[in-house]
Amino acid sequence: MRDAEKRDRGLLRVDVDECKGCGLCVEACPPKVIGMSERLNHYGYRTATYAGAGCTGCGICFMVCPEPGAITVLRIVHRNADEGHGVEPAIVGASECASN
Amino acid sequence: MRKQLMKGNEAIVRSAILSGCRAFYGYPITPASEITETAALYMPRAGGVFLQAESEVAAINMLYGAASAGVRAMTSSSGPGISLMQEGISYMAGAELPCVIADITRGGPGLGNIAAEQGDYHQVVKGGGHGNYRTIVLAPHSVQEMADLTALAFELADRYRNPVVLLADGFIGQMMEPVEFPQTAIAPRQPEYAVTGTEETRGNLVTSLHLDIDDLEAHQGHLEAKYRRAEKCEVRAEEWRTDDAEIVLTGYGIMGRILKAVAAEARAGGLKVGVLRPITLYPFPKLHFKRLAERARVFVVVEMSNGQMLEDVRLALNGVRPVEFLSRVGGNVPSHEEVLGFVREQARRTLPAREPEEERMANV
Amino acid sequence: MSSEMASEYAVSHGKAKAFYERYERKEELQHQTHFCPGCGHGQVHKMLAKAIDELGIQNRTILVGPVGCGVFTYNYFDVGNISAAHGRAPAVATGVKRSRPESIVIGYQGDGDLAAIGSAEILHAANRGENITVIFVNNAIYSMTGGQSAPTTLLGQKTTTTPDGRHTATEGYPLHVSELLATLEAPVYIERVGLGDNKQIAQATRAVRRTVENQVRGLGFSMVEVLSPCPTIFKMTPVEAQRWVRDVMEKTFPLGVFRDRTKDAQPRQLPEAGPALEEIPRILGVDIEGLPEGNAHAMEHAAEELDLRVRVAGFGGQGVLLLGEVLAEAGLDAGLEVSWLPSYGPEIRSGTSNCHVRLARQPIDSPLVTQPTVLVAMNEPSLRKFHSSVRPGGWILYNGETFPSDCGREDVHVLAHSFTRVADELGDARAGNMVMLGALLEITAVLPEASIDAALRRLVKSPKWVALDERALARGRELYRESLQEVGHES
Numbered sequence: 018m019r020d021a022e023k024r025d026r027g028l029l030r031v032d033v034d035e036c037k038g039c040g041l042c043v044e045a046c047p048p049k050v051i052g053m054s055e056r057l058n059h060y061g062y063r064t065a066t067y068a069g070a071g072c073t074g075c076g077i078c079f080m081v082c083p084e085p086g087a088i089t090v091l092r093i094v095h096r097n098a099d100e101g102h103g104v105e106p107a108i109v110g111a112s113e114c115a116s117n
Numbered sequence: 118m119r120k121q122l123m124k125g126n127e128a129i130v131r132s133a134i135l136s137g138c139r140a141f142y143g144y145p146i147t148p149a150s151e152i153t154e155t156a157a158l159y160m161p162r163a164g165g166v167f168l169q170a171e172s173e174v175a176a177i178n179m180l181y182g183a184a185s186a187g188v189r190a191m192t193s194s195s196g197p198g199i200s201l202m203q204e205g206i207s208y209m210a211g212a213e214l215p216c217v218i219a220d221i222t223r224g225g226p227g228l229g230n231i232a233a234e235q236g237d238y239h240q241v242v243k244g245g246g247h248g249n250y251r252t253i254v255l256a257p258h259s260v261q262e263m264a265d266l267t268a269l270a271f272e273l274a275d276r277y278r279n280p281v282v283l284l285a286d287g288f289i290g291q292m293m294e295p296v297e298f299p300q301t302a303i304a305p306r307q308p309e310y311a312v313t314g315t316e317e318t319r320g321n322l323v324t325s326l327h328l329d330i331d332d333l334e335a336h337q338g339h340l341e342a343k344y345r346r347a348e349k350c351e352v353r354a355e356e357w358r359t360d361d362a363e364i365v366l367t368g369y370g371i372m373g374r375i376l377k378a379v380a381a382e383a384r385a386g387g388l389k390v391g392v393l394r395p396i397t398l399y400p401f402p403k404l405h406f407k408r409l410a411e412r413a414r415v416f417v418v419v420e421m422s423n424g425q426m427l428e429d430v431r432l433a434l435n436g437v438r439p440v441e442f443l444s445r446v447g448g449n450v451p452s453h454e455e456v457l458g459f460v461r462e463q464a465r466r467t468l469p470a471r472e473p474e475e476e477r478m479a480n481v
Numbered sequence: 482m483s484s485e486m487a488s489e490y491a492v493s494h495g496k497a498k499a500f501y502e503r504y505e506r507k508e509e510l511q512h513q514t515h516f517c518p519g520c521g522h523g524q525v526h527k528m529l530a531k532a533i534d535e536l537g538i539q540n541r542t543i544l545v546g547p548v549g550c551g552v553f554t555y556n557y558f559d560v561g562n563i564s565a566a567h568g569r570a571p572a573v574a575t576g577v578k579r580s581r582p583e584s585i586v587i588g589y590q591g592d593g594d595l596a597a598i599g600s601a602e603i604l605h606a607a608n609r610g611e612n613i614t615v616i617f618v619n620n621a622i623y624s625m626t627g628g629q630s631a632p633t634t635l636l637g638q639k640t641t642t643t644p645d646g647r648h649t650a651t652e653g654y655p656l657h658v659s660e661l662l663a664t665l666e667a668p669v670y671i672e673r674v675g676l677g678d679n680k681q682i683a684q685a686t687r688a689v690r691r692t693v694e695n696q697v698r699g700l701g702f703s704m705v706e707v708l709s710p711c712p713t714i715f716k717m718t719p720v721e722a723q724r725w726v727r728d729v730m731e732k733t734f735p736l737g738v739f740r741d742r743t744k745d746a747q748p749r750q751l752p753e754a755g756p757a758l759e760e761i762p763r764i765l766g767v768d769i770e771g772l773p774e775g776n777a778h779a780m781e782h783a784a785e786e787l788d789l790r791v792r793v794a795g796f797g798g799q800g801v802l803l804l805g806e807v808l809a810e811a812g813l814d815a816g817l818e819v820s821w822l823p824s825y826g827p828e829i830r831s832g833t834s835n836c837h838v839r840l841a842r843q844p845i846d847s848p849l850v851t852q853p854t855v856l857v858a859m860n861e862p863s864l865r866k867f868h869s870s871v872r873p874g875g876w877i878l879y880n881g882e883t884f885p886s887d888c889g890r891e892d893v894h895v896l897a898h899s900f901t902r903v904a905d906e907l908g909d910a911r912a913g914n915m916v917m918l919g920a921l922l923e924i925t926a927v928l929p930e931a932s933i934d935a936a937l938r939r940l941v942k943s944p945k946w947v948a949l950d951e952r953a954l955a956r957g958r959e960l961y962r963e964s965l966q967e968v969g970h971e972s
Contacts, residue, residue: 028490032512039518039712039719045679060510062518077679079494080686083516083523085530085557086496094491119769122806122813122821131765139755140580162764164755166579170572171605178569178602182545182576185563186584190576208566292848293806293821295813300769302761312561312577314584316540322555324546324564371849378846452851 027074028091029067035087038062042078042088051078120295125263125285126151126193128296129219130159132267133191135298137305138217139165140190142179144172144198147231148287149221152193173198177205177218184214185323187311189271193219195287196229196237200245206280207246210340211325213310215274217267218252219283221290224448232448233287235370238425241282242398249337251344253281253351254398256369260294266396268299273351275305277343284398286421288371288450347400354402355394356409358384362391364464365409367430368419369395372451376419379456388464398426403433415467416440417460419451439467497530499539499558506556515553519719521676521709521726522551525618525689529587530558532690536697542585543577545570549591550625550711551618568599571606574613582751585614585696592619596632596656603658607702610667612749614692615704617658620711621730628714632656635733655733659706663739670695670703671740676710677727681736691743699748708734773939777816779929787817787842789925790850794824794835794867795859795880800914803940804857805836807918810936811928812840820848833863840927855925857917859900864888876924878917896920898960904953912946912953919957 029051036058042065043051050071053063065078065088074092082088123131129152130141141156143149153169160167166183170176176192183190194202199220209216222237224230239245242254253273255266263285270281307313312321327333357377359365364383366376373394383390393409395402406416416438418427427442434440443459445451451459503511516523533539539560546554548567555562561584565573570588578586595603595617606613622640623629630640630647633655637646647655659673670692674685685707692703708730710722717725762768791808795801802823809821817840824835837850854875858864864879865888871877873892884897900920901913922928933954941947 024489027493035512037513037518041519041719041723044720044723047679060513074493076494077683080527080682081524081679083518083520083527084514085500085523085527086512088494089492089496090494091490092493094489119772120813121767121772122810122819131767134765135761135767140576142576159765162756163761164752168575168579168609171601174569175572175575175602175605178566178572179576179579181565181569182563182573182578183580184576185573186543186577186580188580190580204566205569212564288822288848291823293809294845294848295819297769298762298765298767300762302758304758312543312563314541314543314561314581314586318561319540319559322562322564324555324562326552326564371847375847375849381846450849453847453849454851 024093025070025072026093027072028093029072029078030089030091031065031067032087032089033058033064035084036062036064037084037087038064039083040065041081041083045077045081047075047077048073120297122293123260123296124151124291124293125257125260126221126290127155128260128264129193129267129283130155131298132264133217133271134159134163134165135302136189136268136271137303138189138191138271139163140180140183140188141165141167141192142170142176142183142190143192144170144176144194146195146198148223148233148290149193149195149198149219151290152219152221173201174204177202177209180216181205181209181212181214184209184216185212185312187307187313189215189275189305191217191219193221195221195223196225199237199240203240203246206252207244207248207250208325209280210244210246210250210252211248212323213278213340214280214323215278216280217270217274217283218280219267219285222284222286224446230448231287233371233421233450234446234448235286235372235421236423236425236446237284238398238422241284242401242429250340251279251347251399253277253279253347253400254284255281256284256396256398257289258370258373258394259289260292260296263289264296264298271305273347275308277347279343284370286370351397352400352402352404353396354405355392355396356405357392357394359391359393359409361389362409362412363389363414363468364417364460365391365393365413365415366417366419366456366460367393367395369398369426372419372421375451375453375456378453379460382453382457383460386461388460390460395426398429401429401433406430406433410434410438413438415463417443417463419443419456421445421450497527497534499530499533499542499560501557501559504556506553514557516550517713519710519712519722520550521620521707521711522618524676524682525616525685525707525709526554526557528686528689529589529616529693531686532693533560535690536694538585538693538697541583542587543581545574545577545586545588547590547594549594549623551589551591552625554589568594568597569602570594571599571602571611571613571615575606575609575611578611578613582612585693587614587616587693589616590618591624592617592621592631592633593623596658600632604662607662607668607704608665610669610701612696612699612701614696615702616689616692617704617706618709619658619706619734620709621655622711622714624711624714633658633734635730657734659704659739662704667702668704668740669701669742669746671706672738673706673708673734673736675708675726675731675736677708677723677731681727684736695743700743700746701749706734708736773814773935775814775816776929776931776935779931780815780817783842783927785842787840787927789838789840789855789927790853790872791838791855791857791921792835792850792853792867792870793838793857793859794833794863797834799859800911801834801859802836804914804918805838806940807915807933807936808838808840808921810939811932814932814935815928817841818843818845820845822848833866835863835867855921857921859914859917861885878920880913880917896924896961896964900957900960903956903960907952907956908949912949915950915953916957916960919954920961921957922954923958923961
C-alpha cells in the first residue's frame with residue numbers, strides 16, 4: 018500500500034448507463050480531470066470520463082450533474098482521526114457503479 | 118318533537134360532519150353560501166378543516182389534496198362555480214379520488230341570475246369536464262333528503278372512489294323543513310391509497326396521468342367497469358302511485374314535489390296519474406321508465422331547464438311511448454296549476470285508447 | 482481500479498436515498514431521468530433529494546408534482562407523491578397540509594405552471610402563509626409544450642409564440658414572482674437562486690435545503706425560485722445554456738433573498754385532536770336529547786285535513802321571513818308537518834321579499850304556496866302582486882289604513898290595519914310583523930299558544946325583543962277580535 022500523502026484526495030466514478038454526456042461536469046471540474054469518452058454508451062451518448070488522477074473529491078461535478086446517480090464522488094478515508102472531512106468511512110467499495 | 122327546522126343547505130353540512138367529513142373548501146355563491154357559512158362554523162369545532170378558497174378552481178384542487186391525504190372532503194357551489202370546478206372534477210375522477218360536491222343550482226347561462234333553475238343537469242350529469250368519466254349525481258327533494266343523501270354521497274364516493282354531486286336547486290337549499298339526523302357520527306377508515314406522510318404510505322401515488330396509450334385505455338376500462346357497477350347497483354328513484362298510472366309525470370328535486378301535488382289533484386279528477394322521481398340522475402333510472410312504459414300511455418317531463426333531463430327520459434324509453442315536455446326557466450317554476458292544465462291536455466290528447474303501433478306512427 | 486484501492490475511499494457525494502433505485506417510468510431507461518442532457522430540473526431534483534436525506538424526512542415527505550417537464554417527480558422521488566393539475570399544486574398542497582399538518586408538503590412547479598396558469602393559487606397560498614415549501618423552477622420558457630413564451634420570458638427573447646421576440650407593448654414585462662410574493666406579509670422565506678455556475682449551484686443547494694427546513698421547523702411559507710437552463714429549447718449546448726442563465730437571465734431576475742423572517746417566525750403548533758365522535762351530534766346541535774319536547778299533545782284534536790298555506794310578502798327589513806319562520810317553527814313544535822320557503826330572485830337584496838309557509842297534518846307535497854289560504858301583505862305592492870292568488874274563502878291581512886278598493890274581492894276575508902303603527906305604539910315599528918302574526922294566529926286558531934311562545938324564544942335571542950314580540954302578538958290577536966266586534970256592530 019502506498020503512502021496516503023501521495024494519493025489523490027478524491028476519486029470519481031461515472032455510471033455510463035446514466036450519463037447523458039451533457040458535459041457540465043467537464044466544465045465545472047476545478048482541476049479539469051474529467052473528459053468525454055470516445056465510445057458511445059448504450060443510449061448513444063458520449064459519457065463523462067475521469068482522467069484517472071488528480072481528483073480532489075470536491076464534489077462539484079456531482080452537484081452540477083443533472084442525473085441523480087451518474088456521478089459518484091469518493092474521498093480518501095484517513096485512518097487517523099484528524100482528517101476533518103466529515104466523511105462517513107463505512108460506505109466503501111461502491112463497485113456496483115460501473116466505472117471507467 | 119324530535120325533528121328540527123333547518124335549511125337544506127345547513128342540513129348538508131351537519132350530515133357531512135356526521136358522515137366523517139373533516140375538510141371543507143369552498144367559495145361563496147348564492148344560493149349555496151349557507152353551506153360554506155355553516156361549514157365555517159362547525160367544521161373547526163368538529164376537528165376538521167374549513168378554508169374559504171380564492172376561487173372554485175382552487176377549492177376543488179384543495180379537495181383533491183385533502184382526498185389524496187385520505188380525508189373525507191366536500192365543497193359546495195352553484196352553476197358558474199361548478200363550471201370552474203369541472204377541471205378538478207375531471208382530475209379527481211381520473212385519479213379516482215372521492216369527494217362530495219353540493220351544487221345548489223341557479224339561473225344561467227353566464228351570470229344568469231340567482232333564482233332557482235335546473236340548468237346544471239348537463240354539466241353535472243353528463244360530466245362537464247374533459248375525458249371519459251362520470252360523476253354519480255344525487256337529487257334531493259326535501260331537507261331530510263339533503264341530509265340523508267349527503268350521507269349516502271360520502272358512502273358512494275368512497276365505494277366508487279369517484280366524485281359524487283348532490284344536485285339541488287335553490288329552493289331545496291334555502292327552504293326550511295323538519296329534519297332528523299343519525300345520533301352517531303362515523304369515523305371512516307383511512308383508505309389504503311392515501312398519501313399521508315408516513316412510512317406506510319410512502320410508496321403511494323395519486324395521479325391521473327397515464328402516458329402510455331394502452332395503460333390509459335386500461336385505466337379507462339377500469340373506470341368504465343366502476344360506472345357499469347354503479348348503473349347496476351346504485352339506481353334510486355321514488356315512485357308515487359305509479360301502479361295503475363296511465364300518465365307518468367317525471368321531474369327531480371323541487372319539481373318532484375310539485376308533481377306529486379299535481380298528480381294528487383289529477384287523480385281527484387279521475388285521471389290515473391303517477392310520479393316517477395329520479396333520485397340518482399346518474400346512474401339514471403332507465404329500467405323504472407321501461408317498466409312503467411308497459412302500462413303508461415304517455416310520459417310528461419317537467420323541468421326548470423330546457424329539456425336536459427328530457428334527453429335521458431327519451432333515451433330510456435327509446436321511442437316506445439310519447440314523451441311530452443313542460444318547462445319554465447329563468448327562475449320561473451312550473452306552477453301546480455300550470456302543470457295540472459298541461460297534464461289534463463295530455464290526457465285529452467293521449468288517453469283515448471290507441472294501439473302502441475298507431476301511437477308511434479302518430480308521433481313520427 | 483482495483484477493489485483494494487477503492488476500499489480506502491468512501492462515498493462523499495452519491496445518489497440520494499430519497500431517489501428510487503430505478504425509475505419505473507418505462508420499460509427502458511430505468512436508470513436515467515427523462516430530462517434532456519444539461520437540464521436544470523435534474524440539478525434541482527438532486528438538491529431536493531439531498532435536503533430530504535439530510536433532514537431525515539423521507540417518510541414524512543409528500544411531493545406535489547406539476548404539469549410541465551417536472552411532471553414525473555413521482556417516478557424519481559421515493560416519497561409520498563401526488564400529481565396536481567397545471568398550476569394547482571399550491572392548492573393541492575394546501576389541502577394535504579391542512580389535513581396532515583405533521584407531513585412535509587413540497588410543491589414543485591415550473592414557470593408556466595406557477596407564474597401563469599397558477600398565479601392565483603401561488604399568490605393565495607403564500608398570502609395565507611401555508612406551511613409548505615415551494616420549489617419554483619424558472620427557465621423563462623414553456624419547454625414541455627415546445628418553447629412557447631412564459632410570463633417570465635425575457636424582453637426580446639424569441640419563442641414560438643413571440644417569433645419576433647417579446648415586446649412590452651404586446652406581452653408586457655417578465656413577471657418577478659419572488660419580488661411580488663415578497664410584498665406579502667405572510668411568507669417567511671423567499672430566495673431566488675441560479676444554476677449559472679458552480680458558485681450559484683452551491684448557493685441554490687443551500688437555499689433548497691433551507692426552504693424545506695423552514696417547514697420542518699413549522700415556520701411557514703417558504704419558496705425558492707431557481708433560474709434554470711433549458712438547453713434544448715434555448716438551442717444551446719448545456720454549458721452555453723448554463724452561462725446564459727448567469728450572464729443574461731440574471732440581469733432580468735436578480736438573485737438574492739427577498740424575504741427572511743425565519744428568525745422572528747414562531748413555530749406553528751400542531752392542531753389539537755378533534756373532539757370524540759360521541760360529542761359530534763351535540764356540537765352540531767342535532768342530538769335528540771338537546772331537542773325540545775314540543776307541544777304535539779295540544780294538537781291531538783286538530784282536523785286531519787288541516788292545511789294552512791300562507792304567503793307573507795313585504796319589503797326587506799319588515800320581518801317577512803321571520804314572521805314565516807316563527808309560524809313554521811311553532812307548527813313543528815305543535816307536531817305538524819311544516820315547510821318554509823323564502824322567495825328568491827332579484828328582490829333578495831332590496832325591494833320586495835316574500836316567503837311561503839305551509840302547515841299541515843299530512844306530509845307536504847309542494848312547499849310552494851301559489852294559492853295561499855292566508856296572504857300577509859305588509860305593503861301595497863305586495864298586496865297588488867298576490868291578492869288575486871288567494872284561495873276563495875281565504876284571508877288577506879293588509880298592513881295599511883285603507884284597503885285599496887281595486888284589490889277588493891267578494892270571496893275572501895280582509896283584515897286591513899296599520900299594523901306598523903300599532904307596533905310603533907308598542908315600542909318599535911319593527912314588531913309590525915308580530916302584530917300581523919298575532920292576528921293570523923287568532924284568525925286561523927290552529928296553533929297552541931305554548932308552541933308560539935316556544936318558537937319565539939327559539940328564534941328571537943334578545944329577551945327585550947321577546948317581550949316586545951309577545952306584546953305585539955297579543956295586540957294582533959286583539960285587533961282581530963276587535964274587528965269582529967266592529968263587524969258585529971255594523972251588521
